[in-house]
Amino acid sequence: MKTNELPFVNIQTPLGIAKIIGDENGISVISISDEGKINTEIPAVLQEAVSQLQEYFEGKRINFDFKMNPAGTEFQQKVWTALLEIPFGKTCSYMDLSKKLGDVKAIRAVASANGKNPLWIVVPCHRVIGTDGSLTGYAGGLWRKKWLLEHENPSSQQSLF
Secondary structure, eight states: GGGGGEEEEEEETTTTEEEOOOOOOEEEEEEEESOOOSSSOOGGHHHHHHHHHHHHTTOOOOOOSBOOOOOOOOOHHHHHHHHTTTTTTTTHHHHHHHTTOOOOGGGGHHHHHHHHOOOTTSSSSGGGGGGGOOOOOTOOOOHHHHHHHHHHSSSSSOOOO
16 A cells, blocks of 8 residues: 555644654654644544654653554665664764674665655664764754754753764
């Protein structure tokens, strides 16, 4: 079934409007946008994902355990699974991720799969940074990546980046 045929909901977050798409097989897409109509009714199959995302933004949740069903190639699925292993409040580089997956030369492919992650925040692609510690590409915009990293790792310093 195509994602445009699945139940969806748009919710307000501190970073914009999150669109959540899924069915009884799991959540297939969570994306962020600057526009969209907020839904007043949440389909039953999406309620757990909505609740957990809201808890994340309230600082009450550090991991997600609702059923996920992202569509991707076998390689993309491997990369997304590796992303799930990056602890809350921590970061790793694209190089680290490539090494973990067993092929340091696959850094571009890893970065590409990271950029195609369909589950915003939940599969934490925002936790991947440049080898030099810099913020690098983020489909939702670098300002959102910075916000997410600071949300997950609050400190007394003014800014992480």
